[in-house]
Amino acid sequence: MFSYNFQLALKSLKERPALTLLTILAIATGLGLYTTVKTMSYQSSQVPLAHKSKNIFLLQMDNREITADAVEHQARMVDTTYKDTLNLMQLEMPGVKQSFNWSTYGILNVEDENINPLQTTAAVVNSTFFTMFETPFLYGNGWDKATEEGGEAVIIISKLMNDKLFGGRNSVGESVRINTHVLKIIGVLDTWYLNSKFYNRSFWPGYPDNFFIPYTFAMDNNLPRSAGFDCWAANADISRSFRTENKGRLINSECAWVTFWAEVPEAKVTDYRQQIMSYMESEKALGRFPRELEMYLTNLNDQYNYVNGRNQFLNTFSVLATLFFAVCLLNAVGILLAKFMRRKKEVSLRRALGAKKKTIIMQHLLEVIIIGFLGGVLGIVISYFGLQGMLNIRIYSSDYTVRVEDIQPLFQLNWVMIGNAFATGIVCTIVASIYPIWRLCNVPPASQLKSQ
Amino acid sequence: MLRMENVSKIYRTELVETHALRKVDLHIKSGEFVSVTGPSGSGKTTFLNLAGALETFEEGDYFLDGQNVKGLSDDKLSEIRNQKIGFIFQSFNLLPDLPLFDNVDVPLRYRGMSAKERKERIEHALETVGLASRMQHLPTQLSGGQQQRVAIARAIAGDPLFLLADEPTGNLDSLMAQQVMELLEDINSKGTTIIMVTHDDQLARRAHRNIQIFDGQVSDIEKSVADDVIRSA
Numbered sequence: 001m002f003s004y005n006f007q008l009a010l011k012s013l014k015e016r017p018a019l020t021l022l023t024i025l026a027i028a029t030g031l032g033l034y035t036t037v038k039t040m041s042y043q044s045s046q047v048p049l050a051h052k053s054k055n056i057f058l059l060q061m062d063n064r065e066i067t068a069d070a071v072e073h074q075a076r077m078v079d080t081t082y083k084d085t086l087n088l089m090q091l092e093m094p095g096v097k098q099s100f101n102w103s104t105y106g107i108l109n110v111e112d113e114n115i116n117p118l119q120t121t122a123a124v125v126n127s128t129f130f131t132m133f134e135t136p137f138l139y140g141n142g143w144d145k146a147t148e149e150g151g152e153a154v155i156i157i158s159k160l161m162n163d164k165l166f167g168g169r170n171s172v173g174e175s176v177r178i179n180t181h182v183l184k185i186i187g188v189l190d191t192w193y194l195n196s197k198f199y200n201r202s203f204w205p206g207y208p209d210n211f212f213i214p215y216t217f218a219m220d221n222n223l224p225r226s227a228g229f230d231c232w233a234a235n236a237d238i239s240r241s242f243r244t245e246n247k248g249r250l251i252n253s254e255c256a257w258v259t260f261w262a263e264v265p266e267a268k269v270t271d272y273r274q275q276i277m278s279y280m281e282s283e284k285a286l287g288r289f290p291r292e293l294e295m296y297l298t299n300l301n302d303q304y305n306y307v308n309g310r311n312q313f314l315n316t317f318s319v320l321a322t323l324f325f326a327v328c329l330l331n332a333v334g335i336l337l338a339k340f341m342r343r344k345k346e347v348s349l350r351r352a353l354g355a356k357k358k359t360i361i362m363q364h365l366l367e368v369i370i371i372g373f374l375g376g377v378l379g380i381v382i383s384y385f386g387l388q389g390m391l392n393i394r395i396y397s398s399d400y401t402v403r404v405e406d407i408q409p410l411f412q413l414n415w416v417m418i419g420n421a422f423a424t425g426i427v428c429t430i431v432a433s434i435y436p437i438w439r440l441c442n443v444p445p446a447s448q449l450k451s452q
Numbered sequence: 453m454l455r456m457e458n459v460s461k462i463y464r465t466e467l468v469e470t471h472a473l474r475k476v477d478l479h480i481k482s483g484e485f486v487s488v489t490g491p492s493g494s495g496k497t498t499f500l501n502l503a504g505a506l507e508t509f510e511e512g513d514y515f516l517d518g519q520n521v522k523g524l525s526d527d528k529l530s531e532i533r534n535q536k537i538g539f540i541f542q543s544f545n546l547l548p549d550l551p552l553f554d555n556v557d558v559p560l561r562y563r564g565m566s567a568k569e570r571k572e573r574i575e576h577a578l579e580t581v582g583l584a585s586r587m588q589h590l591p592t593q594l595s596g597g598q599q600q601r602v603a604i605a606r607a608i609a610g611d612p613l614f615l616l617a618d619e620p621t622g623n624l625d626s627l628m629a630q631q632v633m634e635l636l637e638d639i640n641s642k643g644t645t646i647i648m649v650t651h652d653d654q655l656a657r658r659a660h661r662n663i664q665i666f667d668g669q670v671s672d673i674e675k676s677v678a679d680d681v682i683r684s685a
Contacts, residue, residue: 004561011549349545352506353606354534354562356527446506449541450497450618 001359009366012343019339020371023332027375027429030328032382035413035421037314037321039387042417043410044195044205045308049134052263053300056132058201059088059260061280062294065232074296075306078230078256079201085258087279089126096272097263099128101199103226104218108211109177110165121226122155122178122211123200124218130156130187132263133199135208138162140172140187143214147186151216155183158210160403162188176211181221183213193409196307198300201259203307205394207406222247231255254288262297273297329432336436340364347440348448357441364440368433369426376425380418387411453613453645454480454503459512461498461668472498474668475512480647482613485640487659488649495668496649497618503647504537504616505529517613534562538607538644542619544599546591546606552578553587556606563610577609578602581635597628604635614645621655633658 013020047053060077061084071077080088085100105121129135130142139162143154155176162171171185189208196203213223222244229239232254242250242257264272273295280293308314347360391411395402461473472495480486490496501507502514505521508529514521517536521529533539546555556577560570578584581601583594591599600620607615617636621629633655640646648659656662664671 001561001564015549345545346547349547350558350562351530352504352533352539353559354530356530356562358527359562444507446497446501446504449506449539449545450543 002362005359005363006366008363009370012363012367013370016339016342019335023335023339023371023429024375024378026328026331026335027372027425027432028378028382030325031375031379031421031425031428032386034321034325034424035379035383035417036386036390037318038420039383039413039417040390040411041308041311041314041318043412044311044314045304046195047300047304048194048198049300053304055263055265056300057262057264057269057297058299058303059262059276060296060298061276061289062291063254063256063289064230064291065254066290067233068291073306074298075303077296080258080260081254081256082251082258084283085260087283088260088276091275091279093268093272093275095265095268097128097132098261099126099132099263100215100258100260101125101129102215102258103200103209104213104223105226106179106223111175112165115165120178120210122213123209124213124215124223124225126215129199129212132261135192136190138188138190139170140185142187148214148216151220152214153181153183153217154186154214156187156189156212157185158189158208159191160207160406161210178211178213178223181217181223183217191405193406195410198303199259199261203303205407205410207403219247219251225250225257227257229255229257264297269297325428329428332429332432333435336368336433337439340436340440341443344440344443345448348443348445351445352449360441361437364433364437365430368429368437372426372429373422375429376422379425380413380421383417383421384413387413453482453517454478454647455515456502457513457515459502459509459514461495461502461507461509471668473502473509473665473670476670478663478670478672480614480645482645483640483643484661485637485646485659486648486661486663487656488647488663488665489651489653489656490665494665496665498668499665499670500616500618500647500649504539505532530562534559535610536613538610538612538615540600540603540607540615540617540620542622544591544596544603544623546599546602548591551588551590552583552594552602552605555591555602556587556609559606559610573609573611574605577605580608580639581605595628596624597631600624600628600632601635604632604639608639608644612644614647615639617646617648619649619651621650621652629655 049056060074060079062077063081063084064078080100089098102124103121104124105119107117108120109117127143127145127148138159142156143152147154157165157171157176162168165171165176166174171188174185175182176185192208194208196205197208224244225242229242231239235249235253235255238246239255242255262272276295277293280289280295283289284293350360388411391404391408394407394411395404456476456478459473459476460471463470463472476499488496488499498507502509505516509522516532521532524532547558553574556574557570560573565573574587575584578587581604583598583601583605586594591602594602620636621632624632636646636648637658650656661672
């Protein structure tokens with residue numbers, strides 16, 4: 001019976017090719033846009049370092065003044081002060097890694113006169129950064145603690161910059177100049193794709209920094225600090241100057257501006273939390289932390305959940321795409337209804353000759369599954385081009401400052417999305433066909449057999 | 453074989469109730485050739501639909517081959533139609549894009565027969581109606597009379613208990629009507645019960661028995677004659 005129903009389903013598809021094509025197009029168009037948005041949403045919501053993302057925590061301590069407003073969410077809490085950063089780095093806790101970072105900027109030069117100087121940003125980090133965030137190295141390595149403590153002028157560059165400045169050769173040992181400072185390259189990162197730059201909490205989609213500089217060198221040489229300074233009232237008026245001036249005052253201030261991370265094994269999270277609380281209590285005894293002691297230890301998963309939930313563009317686009325898909329499905333319902341009801345005389349005859357309702361349902365379900373499958377295939381093709389379009393829009397909207405290869409993974413279909421698209425296409429087409437099939441099966445056979 | 457007791461069929465709308473059949477009592481025995489006549493709108497089609505298990509009814513009982521059809525599920529009614537009833541329609545109701553072989557095959561497919569058995573039955577049925585040589589032709593390549601013979605082949609291929617023919621010659625000229633009638637008589641002579649709705653008095657008279665329906669009520673006007681014929685058969 002299955003093969004007979006399958007033959008009939010194929011025959012039915014060919015019977016009204018225009019209606020069949022319209023149904024497939026309606027489903028494919030809706031599904032194409034839906035899959036485009038879902039892919040972007042899926043790719044941007046993927047949490048990096050998935051194997052340990054629940055163990056990588058952003059640390060925030062509420063060191064604000066007593067008059068400060070309460071915060072509604074951890075995301076609104078201030079970062080860490082420089083003195084707390086240095087103090088926390090002294091904590092000894094086996095198995096726990098701590099890292100911190102901020103951004104700097106400057107004009108970069110190389111010896112090769114054919115390469116024009118370029119304005120660039122760089123991440124200022126400590127040595128643990130590379131192990132905690134598992135940055136892949138093409139050449140060389142990160143710096144060690146001794147190098148860091150010595151404030152040596154070293155730098156790690158991205159593959160992109162290595163390609164651009166040194167033609168892709170092993171540049172370890174060569175130098176670059178940032179503003180007036182000459183730094184020796186000790187490592188070249190391999191392609192390090194991040195769907196968003198989480199480590200500085202910007203969650204900006206795209207790619208990581210192109211340069212990484214030790215924090216000791218950055219502070220010793222007063223490299224500009226590109227950060228938002230959350231200061232107490234006493235320093236609020238000069239907080240903007242902390243970008244380039246008043247380093248001494250900044251170091252001793254209650255201005256929070258350093259993003260502080262800790263990698264803590266599951267078994268040690270409670271201990272780590274307690275240790276931080278103890279630290280805060282001891283500082284409070286010294287007159288700091290005037291408010292009720294509060295700290296946040298938020299892992300990467302929770303941060304991504306929060307950020308994805310607040311992605312207005314994708315959320316709005318996602319609602320629109322879903323609505324559009326629903327409209328396309330409603331269209332498909334109409335077309336299927338027209339297509340099936342043209343067949344009511346034949347179905348009535350088959351019912352009169354002994355076909356059970358479930359046989360008629362099976363025949364038509366097979367037909368819509370084929371339609372759904374073809375709609376799925378075409379939908380995936382449409383979503384491929386849709387994603388290419390969105391990629392180009394993104395590049396255009398960034399004034400072509402973004403490299404295609406850096407953000408392309410955000411706009412790339414993968415097998416999960418292709419599988420989802422097929423399943424969605426078929427399931428939605430089946431749902432869209434319920435009413436037309438129900439109507440067809442409930443046509444009284446006798447009503448159609450008398451007519452000419 | 454077919455017995456209706458006090459069967460009534462009422463069509464209801466929000467405003468009116470139409471009594472299509474009123475308290476029909478009827479018994480048709482195996483092997484009979486029964487014609488059903490009556491003016492338009494009298495309830496002939498409703499009678500045929502009920503007899504063919506194509507419609508349900510509210511009152512009375514309808515026994516088909518000893519089984520009460522009343523209240524059976526839709527699936528069960530489909531099975532009964534498939535296994536016990538052969539339909540012949542005025543407008544033939546062949547599937548135009550299927551060859552004759554496949555048209556005759558339709559009810560057999562729904563019975564779940566093996567391919568071999570279906571083939572044998574189809575060939576035999578088409579042979580019976582004289583169209584064995586044209587089994588790969590499409591219905592549109594045949595005359596009206598030939599198409600009706602294909603419909604008869606489809607009806608008899610499954611060896612039903614009885615054939616329900618709704619104006620089987622209504623769309624045919626007199627010569628073709630004559631041929632179709634002779635074919636039905638031939639099938640009946642081999643033991644298949646036939647119930648035929650017709651407007652044609654001449655054809656009605658060729659049946660063993662004539663049932664008249666008027667205003668939803670059935671009168672069996674030649675019952676005794678028919679009984680004699682059946683007894684002598």
